[in-house]
Structure formats: C-alpha cells, structure tokens
Amino acid sequence: MNRKALFFWVLLSLTNLGWSQEIAIRGIVVDAATQKGVENAEITVDATELKAITNDSGKFIISLTEPGFYSVSIVAEGYFGNSSYEQLYTFDKQNQIRIELESKADEIGVVEIRKSKLQKRDAGSPLSSQELSIREIERNPGGNRDISKIVQSLPGVISIPGFRNDIVIRGGSPQENKFYLDGIEIPVINHFQTQGSTGGPVGLLNVNFIKNVNFYTGAFPVNYSNGLSAVVDFQQIEGNKKKNKYRFTVGSSDLGITADGPLGKKASYIFSARQSYLQGLFTVLGLPFLPNFIDYQGKINVDLDERNKLKIITVGAFDFFRLNTGVNDNITDSIQLKNNQYILGYLPDYNQWNYAFGTVYSHLGKKTKTEVFLSRNMLYNETNKYEDNDESDPSKRILNYISTEEENKLRVEHSGRLGRYKWLIGAGTEFAQYGVDNAFKVVTPIGLQDIQFTSNLELFKYNAFGRFSGSFNGGTLLSASLRVDGSSYGENTVNPFTQPTVSISLSHPLTRNLFLNANLGQFHQLPNYSILGYLENGTLSNQDRVKYIRNQMVAVGMQYNQGKETKITLEGFYKQYSNYPFALRDSINLANLGADFNVVGNEPIESFGEGRAYGAEFLIQRRSKSGLYGIVSYTLAWSQFKDKSGEYVASSWDSRHTVSLTAGKKLPKNWEIGAKWRLVTGRPYTPDDVERSLLITNWDVRGIALPNYNLLNSQRLSNFNQFDIRVDKVWYKKKWSLNLYLDIQNFFNTKYFGPETLITAQDVNGQPVVDPNNANTYLSDYIPNETGTVLPTIGIILDF
Numbered sequence: 001m002n003r004k005a006l007f008f009w010v011l012l013s014l015t016n017l018g019w020s021q022e023i024a025i026r027g028i029v030v031d032a033a034t035q036k037g038v039e040n041a042e043i044t045v046d047a048t049e050l051k052a053i054t055n056d057s058g059k060f061i062i063s064l065t066e067p068g069f070y071s072v073s074i075v076a077e078g079y080f081g082n083s084s085y086e087q088l089y090t091f092d093k094q095n096q097i098r099i100e101l102e103s104k105a106d107e108i109g110v111v112e113i114r115k116s117k118l119q120k121r122d123a124g125s126p127l128s129s130q131e132l133s134i135r136e137i138e139r140n141p142g143g144n145r146d147i148s149k150i151v152q153s154l155p156g157v158i159s160i161p162g163f164r165n166d167i168v169i170r171g172g173s174p175q176e177n178k179f180y181l182d183g184i185e186i187p188v189i190n191h192f193q194t195q196g197s198t199g200g201p202v203g204l205l206n207v208n209f210i211k212n213v214n215f216y217t218g219a220f221p222v223n224y225s226n227g228l229s230a231v232v233d234f235q236q237i238e239g240n241k242k243k244n245k246y247r248f249t250v251g252s253s254d255l256g257i258t259a260d261g262p263l264g265k266k267a268s269y270i271f272s273a274r275q276s277y278l279q280g281l282f283t284v285l286g287l288p289f290l291p292n293f294i295d296y297q298g299k300i301n302v303d304l305d306e307r308n309k310l311k312i313i314t315v316g317a318f319d320f321f322r323l324n325t326g327v328n329d330n331i332t333d334s335i336q337l338k339n340n341q342y343i344l345g346y347l348p349d350y351n352q353w354n355y356a357f358g359t360v361y362s363h364l365g366k367k368t369k370t371e372v373f374l375s376r377n378m379l380y381n382e383t384n385k386y387e388d389n390d391e392s393d394p395s396k397r398i399l400n401y402i403s404t405e406e407e408n409k410l411r412v413e414h415s416g417r418l419g420r421y422k423w424l425i426g427a428g429t430e431f432a433q434y435g436v437d438n439a440f441k442v443v444t445p446i447g448l449q450d451i452q453f454t455s456n457l458e459l460f461k462y463n464a465f466g467r468f469s470g471s472f473n474g475g476t477l478l479s480a481s482l483r484v485d486g487s488s489y490g491e492n493t494v495n496p497f498t499q500p501t502v503s504i505s506l507s508h509p510l511t512r513n514l515f516l517n518a519n520l521g522q523f524h525q526l527p528n529y530s531i532l533g534y535l536e537n538g539t540l541s542n543q544d545r546v547k548y549i550r551n552q553m554v555a556v557g558m559q560y561n562q563g564k565e566t567k568i569t570l571e572g573f574y575k576q577y578s579n580y581p582f583a584l585r586d587s588i589n590l591a592n593l594g595a596d597f598n599v600v601g602n603e604p605i606e607s608f609g610e611g612r613a614y615g616a617e618f619l620i621q622r623r624s625k626s627g628l629y630g631i632v633s634y635t636l637a638w639s640q641f642k643d644k645s646g647e648y649v650a651s652s653w654d655s656r657h658t659v660s661l662t663a664g665k666k667l668p669k670n671w672e673i674g675a676k677w678r679l680v681t682g683r684p685y686t687p688d689d690v691e692r693s694l695l696i697t698n699w700d701v702r703g704i705a706l707p708n709y710n711l712l713n714s715q716r717l718s719n720f721n722q723f724d725i726r727v728d729k730v731w732y733k734k735k736w737s738l739n740l741y742l743d744i745q746n747f748f749n750t751k752y753f754g755p756e757t758l759i760t761a762q763d764v765n766g767q768p769v770v771d772p773n774n775a776n777t778y779l780s781d782y783i784p785n786e787t788g789t790v791l792p793t794i795g796i797i798l799d800f
Contacts, residue, residue, distance in 0.1 A: 023064040023089055027097035029054050029074055033367045033417065035306055038101055041076035046083070046564075047627070064089060067732040068666070069135045072097070073564075078104050085212045086133040086623075087237075090737050090799070095240055102417070123422070123469035123477040126507035127517035127557045127571055128218030130154050130619070135629060137207050139664050141676040142724025142745045144252045144793060146203035147210065148190060151232070152678070153662045155571075155617035155633040156217045158655045159678045161720040161752045161787060165190050166199030168653045169217050170573060171613030171639025172229030173591045174199045175528060175600060176551075180224055181205070181234045182299070182313055184358035184375045185409065191276075191293045191319050192352060195381050195403065196528040196600030197593075204317050206272045206297045208247055208258045209236045218555045218573060219505050219519040222465045222481035223413055223426055226525040228551045228577075236313070238301045239268030246800055252743070252793040253278050254293075263300065271298040279322075288327045288343040292320045307364040316355030323349060325389055328766065338783050341766045342759045346703030348385035348399055354378060368416035373428075379405040381599075387700060398701055401599065403436040405529050421470040430461040434529040438602070441701045444585050448697050453535040460488045461526070462496065469505075477507040485524060489532055490543040492607070499524040499548040513561045517571075524548040527581050531590075531601035547579040547607040557617075566622045573614060580609030580641070587644035588709050592652040611641035611651065627666030634659050643712050650684040650713045657681045664726075672728040679721040684713035688758050694778045699768065705758040717754055722788075723747045739797035746790055754785035 025045065029038045037058020044051050045062055047070070052060045054076075064070065067090040073083045079101035087097070122129065132150065137143075143150040148165035151157055158168040166174045175197040179186045190200025214233040224231050244261030253276055260270035279292040295317040302310040327340050358375030381403050387396035411428035434457040441450050463486070469479035481503040486496030493499075503521035510516055526532075526548055534542055557571030581590040582605060589609040593600050615637030623629045639654040657679070664674030689708035692698060698706065728741040760768035761779035771777045 023067055023091055025060075025062045025064065025070060025072060025089060025097070027060055027072070027084070027099060029058045029060070029076070029099050029101060031079075032100040032102045035364050038076050038079065041074050041079075041101070044073045046071045046073055047624075067091070067670070067730075067737070069133075071133075072099075074099055074101065076101055080104060085235075086135055087211075088134065088138075090732050091734055095238065123471070123479040123507065124221060124467055124481065124503075124505055125216055125219040125519075126477060126479075126505050126515075127519060127559070127569070128156075128216060128555050128573070130215045130621070132213040132215065133623065134211065135623075135664075136631070136662075137210055137213065139672060139674050139726065139728060140662065141664075141674045141726035141743065142722070143676075144743055144745075144795075145207045145249075147205050147207060147213065147234070148200075148203045151213070151215055153631045153633065153660050153676065154215055155569075155619045155635050156637075157660075158635070158637075158653060158658050158683075159660070159680050159720070159722075160683075161680075161717075164199050164201050165203060166197075167230065167232075168655075169229040170575065170615070170635075171637050171651065171653050172551075172575070173197070173593070173653065175590075176227070176229035176525065176549075177232065178224060178227040178230070179232045179234070181315065181356075182236050182311055182358075183233075183360055183371070183373055184313055184356065185224075185377070186234075186315060186356050187377055187405075187407070188317070188354045188356070188379060191295070191317055192291065192321060192350065193354075194598065194600060195379070195405075196530045196602075201291070202253055202276075202293065204295050205234065205315065206256065206258065206274065206295075208249070208256075208272060209270060209297055209299065211235045211237045218553055219503060219521060220523060222467045222483050222501065222503060223411070223424065225428070225463060225483070225485060228523055228525050228549060236299055237270065239263075239270040239299070241268045248796070248798040248800075249274075250796040252791075252795070253281075263302075266304070267300060267302040269298070269300045272296065279320075283324065286327055286331070288324050288340045289347055290322045290324050292322075294318045309362045311360040311362075312358075313360075314355065314357045317353065319350070319352040321347075321350035323347060323389060335783060337766065338759060338762060338781070341762060342703075342757065342783065344389060348383045351380075351382040353380050365416075367418075368414065370415075371413045373409070373411040373413075375407075375409045377407050377409075379403075383599075397439065397441075399440040401436070401438055401440060403438075403530070403533075403599075404434070406433040408432075420472070421468065423469075424467040425465070427464040428462070431458070432461065432529070433458050434533045436530070436533055436602075438535075442585075443692075443698045443702060443706060445587075448701060455533045455535040455540070457529070457533040457540070459532070462486050464496070465501075475509045477505075479503075479505040481505075485526070485548070487526055489526075490540075490546055492544070492547045493526065499550070515559045515561075516556075517559060518556045519554070521553050523551045523553065525551075527605075527607075528601050530599050531581055531605055534602060534604065536604065541604050545606050546581075549580055549607075550578045552576045552578075565624050566620065568621075569619045570616070572616045575613040577609070577611035577613075577641070579607045580611060581605040581607055582609040586709055588712065589641040589643070589651075591641050592713070609641060611639070612648070613637060613639040613651075627672075628663070629665075630661075630663035632661055644709075652684060652713060654713070655680050655683045670730040670732065672730075674726045674728075676724045677721070679719065681719050682717035685715050685717055685755070686712050687715050687755070690758060690780065691777075693758060694760065694771075694780055696768075696770070696776055696778060699760060699778055715755070718752065720752050722750055736798065736800040738799075739795075741795045741797075743793045743795060744790060745793075746788055749788065749790045751786055751788040754787070756782040757785045759783055 029041045041054040052062045071086040140150045191202040193200040216231040239260035247258040249256040254274045256274035258272035276293040279290045297315045300312040356377035361372040363370045383401040385399040409430045413426035415424040439452040465483035467481040483501035484496035487493040505519045555573040560568040584604045618634045620632040635658040639651040640648040659679040662676040686707040688705040693705040726743045761781040
C-alpha cells in the first residue's frame, strides 16, 4: 500500500469524539418590500422535525442535533412561503441566513401552491432552467469540485470525452454560453480557455464560494445579455461575520486556501487562492506538455445600512503551458515515442492571464429595488510555435500571436411589484477594446499563406430591457420580456432595433402538482472579438459583413412535483439559427468549432450561416429528507448547420442520445457515497484530407492533419460511457473539521477508441520520412487514438 493510501485509511480509522458546542441555524425573516422583520413566521428544518417561531424582529435560532447540510422552509400568515438554499452547518460554520417573504396583499383569488426551492417556478423562466444545491456541487462524483464538469449531470448538456470542460448545450457551440457571478458577467470560467469560445481543461471558479447555481438553457433572463445556448448564474456565499475561518484543500490538480471573516461590524470578506501542481505531476508521468496555473477569487459584502448594500467581487487566473521537449529521453517504446513526437510537433507554448472585477450596489425602496452593476474584465492571450520548437531561429516562426480583450461595463436595473404583478426595467453600456499582434502561417485551399497584421479595435455596446410578469387566478404565471442591443462596430450592428430580443413565457397549473410550461423567444449574440478585429489590407475585413447571431427558440414542457422532494420535467425544444459566422477560407460554419485550443474566428467571415437544433429532455431531480439525492437526465437532440452547398449536415455537437444518472446517499457517522454514470452516443467528425495533410509544406506548418471539409462531419465517433464514484468521510470537531474523499473517475476502466491519428513516418531520430516516390510528400503512419483510464483522487478539505 502506498503512503497516500495508508495515510487515508489511517485517518478513516480514527474515532469520532463527542461534540461539546452547540450547532444552530440562525437567521432572520423579512418582508421583501419593507425589509422589516416578520413576526411569528414558522421555520421548519427540512428533513427533520425541528421548528422555531420568529420573534418580533423576525429573528430565529434552531439548535441542530448534528452537523451537516440543511435548508429551512418558512410560512407566515399574509405571506407566500419560501425556503432557503442548502448550506453546511458545523461548529464553526454557522453564518446567519436571510429569507425574504413576499406579501399576499392584493392577491385575492390567487392560489398558493406550496413548493420547495427545487420545485419553485419563476415567471420569466418557468422551464429550461435548473438549480444545483451546494451538496450536489460539493459531492458530485467525478466532478472533482469543478463546476464545468458538475453541470454535465443536467439535461441538455452533452458530455465530451477527453480532458476538456466544453459545455455543449442543446446542440449549440460552447461559444454560445454566458456566465454570471453575482450578476457580474465573467467571460472566462476555465483555465487555458479557447479564445472566442468558453471551454478549457480545468475550471477556474472555486466551489467554496458557490451558494447555488441557476442554469438556463432557454427563456434566458432579459437582464443577462447575449446567451444563445445557456446562461449560467453563480450565486456566492457571504463571508463569516463572527470570526475569521480558513479552509485548506488538496484536489486532483491543485492546492488551495480560502479565508473568510468580518471586516468591522458591517462587512465581511471571503478570499481564496489556488496553485496547480500539474507541471510537476506531468513531468513525473513523462507527458510531453507541462501546464501550470494560479487563480484567485474574492468577495466583500458591506451592509451600508438597512436598505443599502454593496458587493465587491474579483476573480482571475495566470495560465502557463510549456512543452516538455526532453520527454523522449530514455523512452524506448515506439508508440510512446511517436505519440510524444506528434504532440510536440503541433502544440504551441501558451501564456494566458485574465481577471474580472466588479461591484454591485443595491438600494431597497418602499416597494422597489435598484441595482447598479459596474465591472471590468480583461483577457491576455499569447501563443508561439516554431518548427522543431526552435525559437532561436526567427525563420522557423509558424505562429506568434498576442491579443488582449478589455471590457468596461455598466448596467442599472430597477424592479418592483404592483400587487400580483412584477416589473423590471434597465439599461447598460459597455466600452470594449481588442488588440492583436498576429503573425501566422496558415494552410488554405489555395496554398500556404503567411498572414501578418496588427489590429486595435474600440467599440461601444448599449442595451435596454424590460420584463413584466404576473400571477393570475388559479396560479397561472405569465411573463413578457423585451431587450434591444446595439454596437458601434458596423452598419449592421449599430441600430439596436434591428436585433430585438423578445421572450414570452407561460406556466399554467393543470393540477396541484402538474404544470404546463412554455416559452417563445428570439435571442441575439454579437460575434467574438477575434472575428470583429480581423484585419486584411489594413482594414477590418469583417466590419461590413458581421451581424448579430440570431436564435429563434420555442420550448414546451411539463413539470410534476412529487411531495416537496422531487421534481420531474419533460421538455421539447426547437432552435433556428441565422446570421451565423461562416468561415470564407475553409467554407465552414463556425458553429462547428470551439472544442480545441485554437483561436476561433481569426479569419474572414460572412454572416449568412444557418442552422437548427431540436429534441426533447427528461429530468428527475430528488432531494430527500432521508439524505438521498439524485439527478436522472436524458436528452434526445439533433443539431444541424448548412454546409457550403446550402445543405443541412450534422454539426460537431450532434450527439443524439445523452444519459446521465447521478445519486448520493448520506450514511451514519458522517459517511457519504455517490456515483455517476454517463452515456453519450458518438458525435460527428470530419475525416482527414490525407493527401493535402502529408504535403511537406503543409505538415511542417501544422504538424497535424487537415480536415477534409468536402466530407464535413460525415463520420461518427464511437459511443462513450463512464462510471464515477465518490466516498466522503467527515470529522466534525469543536474548532476544526476534516473531510477526506476518494473520487474515482472511470471506475470500470472503460476504453474510448477514436479514429487512428494520422502522423508522418519517422526515422530513428524521430524526423519525418520523405516519400521516395514523391519528394513533396511525407510517408504516412498512424498511431492509436485510445483514451480512458482509471483516475483516482484522494482529496482533503480542512476547515479551521
């Protein structure tokens, strides 16, 4: 038994000590409009029989029998019921919770249907939306506390085999997703993120901060802009207001420290930093690439007074990617030698850093709420590649790429309630700067081109939006939203009324527990900066061609609530795309790209691409009082975009069937076990153009095969399935707690076989062999494309 395993099992054999300090849920219940405490509200701890009544200030305390994850439900005369998000309560984690109740005044004839946080319907997004609790996030098997992997348990999300975190939803490209942190847009949520898209191999956000996740695949919130496939809204916890606390974590790829505590009497903070140890690990494992990253995340909450609050948030990362050019020293296995040489031949060196910083000011009026969101974010991306990885010789330059993206954003929202009706109005503006210093060789259908340009782009974006919703007799919810977006980029984007966003949602109860939900919407997204800033002959070549991408969507579904613990949904959807960027160089819709490390859109395009995606989704989500929780999801979907001949062909995201089964169970003595199984049918892929790929002029530049776009997505990958398991054991002590977990990805060691990888034949020195019958071409060879191995992780979470 190795040292890590021995250490793990020795700790598991320790005896639990008795608890000597009270564990309690402390909170306050207030009127949502007046922010005054609600007296005599009944508080019930979910999954228990524990109850309490609020005092004349709306405050309450409920003593708990043992540590763990808990939520509470609240009922009060004259108010609609509500519930809190699930939180972890221990001896030293007892943050006060705040729950707002909406008055029933002027609601004569409206029927209240009591439901849990899991089952709650929102008038603006009554379907195509899911919510993940902290337990589902923290304990997700195979997720390794990476939020981008955790959402793969939800319906509509396709799991992609491999090591990347691309979130593919309802047949749309990863570049169609938008992410918000406490209302502030966060363009980058992954380390080593693909510029122009959203995927990457490792998640950036620290789950220690996350209170809950709202995940929208349609009926997008009108105040959150530019989502076509998904909007993900992360809500963060507040720091401890009583004393300073610390959390130390060891995960599958990094070490981390989180601190939180009070800042005077009216403020609290929470801050974390993480350092990757992948570079050292990959060196030991003998891999040809060496990634490394550092990230940080922070939040400050300030209660200025009873009606005015301020949040300050920040998140950022530094990513470094180096080639291990000495990896083949002392290697004798021929397959490994070929594979290492192949990877060293096409992967570049890579530097990226990014940050986002924002403030949220909230003011509560008598029956209104005003919020001001002010933020700045920046991305720096540098990529370099030389023939034979020899940077000393400028003539061997293949790629020198440096770019920056900077955005400064202001958004103001004003919302209120008039009896049974709610309204929201707002507007925003943004000043963006994009710069690129670009020198790269690219293989085109007409031959090899050496493209060099420097571009500096400045533009303004502006928007206005509004939403009106109401509840009617019998519990029917109706919402209508309108949004307009514009940009100073070009003549096709300047007028905001040419690309209106419209969304109409309906939710109608058929019985007490069965609801019919529907949404009809039209949504828009401005193409990414690498498209907008592309320069040819000294001019922005795409400026007169770019339009906002349009997605017209309809979704209809049913929701059935079983008790207060289970939600069952069935939805059908249809999406129609237009104005999608179409690459003129390779005659391909850019919707097919975004799942690798290239820059998406750094080329001439035309906004005439069309596509469609349609299908059905099924979900069972359960949070049981017995400690059993689970998510069962199935997605049947088609994704198609028109090729250069104007014919619909399957897109790169056309994974027809996706099944995900996730379950966990809390056991006695603070043990917990969970498992997840995923099945995804094979996605389409484009076969290699072998003849063009092996041309010496082409291979020396690319080091990787060229796709044959005349056979776009004409082949399919094999099916993929994986079973993950996780076991947790927690010790709760007076001044500290320790959580050890064993997370095993691909427990059954399932192999995934892709098409063989085309490489050049190599001589004894690892150099390409020229075809003796054609001096312009290398000889071909192939290496197996097999992935899938058991990946165990022993994790440590220490709170003190």
